[in-house]
Amino acid sequence: MKDIKCIIIGRTNVGKTLFAINFSNYLGCKKINLESIYFDNSRTNKTFTRKEAILQLTDKEPHKTRCLNKFQVTIPVGKKKRQIAIVDSTGIIDNIHPEPDIRKAISQTLSIIKESKIVLHIIDVSAMLNKKTISSLGEVDYHIASFCQMKTGYAILANKIDILGSEVGLKKLRSEFPGNYILPISALHKRGFKEVKNFVVRNAQL
Template identity: 35%
Template sequence: MRECLIVGRPNSGKTMFALNFAGYLGAKNIDLTFRNYEGIITCRHLSIEDAKRELCGYTLHKTRSLQSMILNMKVGKATINFKLTDTCGVSEKIHADEAIRKGMAQTISLLRSVDLILHIVDLSFISQDFSNQSPIDLEFYKYGMVRKSYLLLGNKYDLHSAKANLSRLANTFPKATIIPISALYNQGFREVKACVARSI
């Protein structure tokens, strides 16, 4: 089965995107499979609303393991199943918590094997010199350019501060296909769905 991997800094909105995108594709409830760095797998059946309440939040590193769900999407007359995997956010510093360090390593190790990388950036976080401000985003971008199957999602476009930053993102990562989205309000999802459909 084809797999889409969601990566980005902590707090960029990866989990919010995963859950609201699942809802956008028609899911009411989801079966989430959690796989931690030791390979321990647990499954939970949750409504999307409960999952958002529990798994999204402003506290950094709420997501510490891989969280996958199987979704289906209509492509023409066919319905195609694919796996959407949310990950532990990656940042530059060596985190004090071993579980988070290993969660980050788990994210990076999965990059090689997936069919599409969805790289999420928080548009409200971007400064003038974004590649120096966020070297990890630059690394994801460079890797994505080599891999080709890569989409850059500029999230939190609903926030006033985000609007002006879209061009900064485009200037910093000029070769990427960028879609402005609001994971919170399901904005830009039609465009994301079209790109995902081409990759699965």
């Protein structure tokens, strides 16, 4: 039986990789077995502790992730256990990136969306506090939502809900995407992970 793909997508520096690491840990992975798949289909495999993964895979600079990073987890689905591939991806941007390798990595991200049963679209709601909604979201977020909203396994994860005042950003996000399923989370503090797990399990059964 094929793994169920659950891709994590969004703009750069919204917390995708930290979410992937901490969510995999929340689902029971003490050691993170990571398969990195590059745009030329070359692959590498590494094993990390949670702390090692955070140190080596996350960064404040954009486009630290330049491939698909697959975290393999096992979760109970109904009376069985299923393999879920939590796939972290390259951050998508509004314009064309000048570096060819990053352009190819972004293209790789877009291509896997179609074959993923579950799509978790991360948006940083703290960035919406003091900015106009459209400029803080970016065109790419609207394109992702438009492209994925017909998928039953599509959800928007409103990240950084732990930051003071972020409920204002969450309210703006809900008004901007009224027809979408939105879950408030903190990738840093694992808030909202129970609801995300329930969403993943529910859609893995469909």
